[in-house]
Amino acid sequence: MSDAASAIAIEDLRFRWQPTRDWVLDIPRLAIARGESVFLAGPSGSGKTSLLSLITGIAQPTEGCVRILDTRIDHLRGAARDRFRADHFGIVFQLFNLLPYLSVLENVLLSCEFSAARAQRAARRSGTPAGEAVRLLGRLGLTDPQLHRRPATELSVGQQQRVAAARALIGSPPVIVADEPTSALDADLRTEFVTLLLQEVVEAGSALLFVSHDRQLAAAFDREVDLRRFAPAPTPP
Amino acid sequence: MSMLTLARKSVWNRRSTAALVVLSIALSVVLLLGVERLRTDARASFTDTLSGTDLIVGARGSAVNLLLYSVFRIGDATNNVSWRSYLALAARPEVAWTVPLSLGDSHRGFRVLGTEVSYFEHYRHAGGTPLRFAAGAVFDDVFDAVLGADVARRYGYTVGDTLTLAHGAGKASFAEHADKPFVVRGILAPTGTPVDRTVHVGLRGIEAIHADWFAGGPVPGLRLSAAEVRARALTPKSVTAVMVGLKSKTQLFNVQRAINEFSDEPLMAILPALTTQQLWDLLAVGEHVLLGVAALVVVCGLLAMMTALMTGLNERRREMAILRALGARYVQIFGLVLGEALLLTVAGIGLGLLLLQALLLLVLPLLNARVGLSIAGWPPSWHELTLLGAVLLAGFIAGLVPALRVYRYSLADGLTIKL
Ligand SMILES: Nc1ncnc2c1ncn2[C@@H]1O[C@H](COP(=O)(O)OP(=O)(O)OP(=O)(O)O)[C@@H](O)[C@H]1O
Ligand SMILES: [Mg+2]
Numbered sequence: 001m002s003d004a005a006s007a008i009a010i011e012d013l014r015f016r017w018q019p020t021r022d023w024v025l026d027i028p029r030l031a032i033a034r035g036e037s038v039f040l041a042g043p044s045g046s047g048k049t050s051l052l053s054l055i056t057g058i059a060q061p062t063e064g065c066v067r068i069l070d071t072r073i074d075h076l077r078g079a080a081r082d083r084f085r086a087d088h089f090g091i092v093f094q095l096f097n098l099l100p101y102l103s104v105l106e107n108v109l110l111s112c113e114f115s116a117a118r119a120q121r122a123a124r125r126s127g128t129p130a131g132e133a134v135r136l137l138g139r140l141g142l143t144d145p146q147l148h149r150r151p152a153t154e155l156s157v158g159q160q161q162r163v164a165a166a167r168a169l170i171g172s173p174p175v176i177v178a179d180e181p182t183s184a185l186d187a188d189l190r191t192e193f194v195t196l197l198l199q200e201v202v203e204a205g206s207a208l209l210f211v212s213h214d215r216q217l218a219a220a221f222d223r224e225v226d227l228r229r230f231a232p233a234p235t236p237p
Numbered sequence: 238m239s240m241l242t243l244a245r246k247s248v249w250n251r252r253s254t255a256a257l258v259v260l261s262i263a264l265s266v267v268l269l270l271g272v273e274r275l276r277t278d279a280r281a282s283f284t285d286t287l288s289g290t291d292l293i294v295g296a297r298g299s300a301v302n303l304l305l306y307s308v309f310r311i312g313d314a315t316n317n318v319s320w321r322s323y324l325a326l327a328a329r330p331e332v333a334w335t336v337p338l339s340l341g342d343s344h345r346g347f348r349v350l351g352t353e354v355s356y357f358e359h360y361r362h363a364g365g366t367p368l369r370f371a372a373g374a375v376f377d378d379v380f381d382a383v384l385g386a387d388v389a390r391r392y393g394y395t396v397g398d399t400l401t402l403a404h405g406a407g408k409a410s411f412a413e414h415a416d417k418p419f420v421v422r423g424i425l426a427p428t429g430t431p432v433d434r435t436v437h438v439g440l441r442g443i444e445a446i447h448a449d450w451f452a453g454g455p456v457p458g459l460r461l462s463a464a465e466v467r468a469r470a471l472t473p474k475s476v477t478a479v480m481v482g483l484k485s486k487t488q489l490f491n492v493q494r495a496i497n498e499f500s501d502e503p504l505m506a507i508l509p510a511l512t513t514q515q516l517w518d519l520l521a522v523g524e525h526v527l528l529g530v531a532a533l534v535v536v537c538g539l540l541a542m543m544t545a546l547m548t549g550l551n552e553r554r555r556e557m558a559i560l561r562a563l564g565a566r567y568v569q570i571f572g573l574v575l576g577e578a579l580l581l582t583v584a585g586i587g588l589g590l591l592l593l594q595a596l597l598l599l600v601l602p603l604l605n606a607r608v609g610l611s612i613a614g615w616p617p618s619w620h621e622l623t624l625l626g627a628v629l630l631a632g633f634i635a636g637l638v639p640a641l642r643v644y645r646y647s648l649a650d651g652l653t654i655k656l
Binding site: 085089093099101111115 | 561566567652
């Protein structure tokens with residue numbers, strides 16, 4: 001697997017939140033191919049969320065490099081990094097993904113608000129970004145047009161997570177990262193959510209980096225990466 | 238949907254807090270502008286009490302004192318101007334007109350001014366407005382009186398009523414000139430000046446009630462009836478002060494010097510506009526304290542806004558993390574918080590202006606009718622706009638604090654959504 005084919009390529013990455021703190025991550029090499037779906041495991045505090053922050057350019061590596069497609073995101077500065085994130089990433093959190101004062105549809109379309117490229121891709125697929133949003137919501141089982149106009153807070157947690165998935169998927173970004181998106185769902189909903197998400201990710205051709213504590217879900221992914229593999233060497237005294 | 242729409246919807250989502258913030262800013266703006274407007278209008282109507290008169294002449298003494306008793310009816314003259322000096326003054330070639338003023342009597346707490354008919358022609362206030370009669374006309378007979386608006390309203394006098402004058406300024410004066418009642422001939426419209434609280438009679442009237450008096454009291458055994466007094470010449474021996482109009486302003490300082498150096502008796506001429514200004518400056522301390530208090534209220538209003546924004550921030554931290562994840566730039570998030578502060582401040586200022594206008598519309602007709610104060614309504618003056626600009630600037634600064642904090646949060650939080 002060469003770097004050119006990678007959606008995410010990490011080399012000699014070391015990271016700590018503050019110079020006085022311990023190292024959180026020490027990853028000599030990690031590559032995720034375009035369109036590949038990866039299940040990211042690791043105990044609490046092992047740095048899963050930190051890794052996603054580095055990949056999406058919200059945090060900067062202390063050492064090493066993070067490449068997204070052909071771009072070193074750790075070399076981008078300020079606004080350029082933010083624009084890059086808008087164009088290339090779909091992000092799903094564990095909870096509270098939606099802005100409470102927007103409708104379901106507006107929440108999905110928010111992605112296109114910050115990225116013209118994604119708005120264009122969405123329009124190419126379904127005529128308009130709104131059309132694409134409705135299509136995605138429908139694919140994820142939210143077909144009722146009445147529901148699309150409701151405030152996001154009026155939805156059940158399972159429905160909210162599916163809206164968040166639709167927002168991450170719209171405009172087919174090359175990379176989708178999801179940080180424990182199923183941990184608030186019960187077992188049945190979890191498998192349903194993961195199945196729907198994987199199906200859409202494949203269709204969009206995006207790479208997926210999926211964090212979860214639930215090992216049972218791992219089987220559905222192309223590959224599993226355990227962060228314990230990269231346990232940072234203890235700081236010498 | 239632009240950032241602006243997002244900001245609008247976000248504020249709307251927290252509308253009850255936002256409304257309280259806007260209201261508190263609005264009320265502080267009402268207070269600030271209200272105080273400011275009252276202050277400038279009070280100054281204007283104070284300095285406008287007397288206009289069109291070039292000089293006021295009285296016995297030599299303190300300039301402020303002369304102004305106080307001749308124009309504001311406060312305090313008493315220590316000395317008078319003799320009738321002979323008055324005639325000499327009136328005869329000067331530079332003098333266009335003179336109005337003698339004779340003070341010292343009162344009617345139920347209001348001062349009595351003895352003067353001539355020309356007073357009603359030459360007395361000007363509020364930038365040249367002449368006196369206007371609400372009812373009746375100028376005095377004609379010796380025992381006629383013209384009442385200021387307050388006097389008439391206080392005691393319900395109408396044209397044709399009779400009243401008696403008392404010696405001295407006290408309300409319950411024993412030495413009443415009860416034997417020589419005056420008839421109300423005219424009532425003046427309100428002016429917002431001491432004229433409203435004055436009973437005007439002719440100089441001859443003042444002479445008449447004192448014809449059987451000597452050295453401040455009735456002469457025992459000498460009792461003159463009104464009819465007997467009327468038959469007398471009634472030329473005054475002295476007056477308290479004189480209002481002077483000149484033919485040309487260029488003569489002002491020459492005439493003033495000539496009067497100050499008058500050899501027959503010690504006289505003094507003051508420029509009423511200048512002395513009024515000096516008097517106001519003496520009172521300006523209170524004026525500034527008032528404005529300072531109003532400014533503090535504005536600071537409180539903005540602090541309330543800052544508190545609301547800061548406490549709202551914890552709740553919005555999540556919102557900011559979502560926006561950051563979606564690729565919103567720092568400046569946009571910074572602008573979202575700062576823009577909200579500015580929006581609330583502008584809304585507060587707007588509402589404040591509206592409330593103030595509504596208040597003025599309600600109160601102005603009342604004020605104008607009762608005290609003749611002419612407080613201007615719309616538009617706000619430049620000075621007021623400057624004050625509002627300062628409020629906006631303060632709102633900007635109050636918004637910077639939470640905006641900078643959000644910036645720090647979004648740097649520190651990473652992808653973790655803080656609950
Ligand atoms: N924003 C932050 N500032 C400082 N330190 C942080 C921050 N976020 C995480 N850390 C620290 O980095 C380490 C890794 O945290 P991280 O959130 O990446 O773990 P995680 O694997 O996602 O854990 P969990 O499974 O509980 O979500 C922890 O020790 C944590 O205290
Ligand atoms: Mg985590």
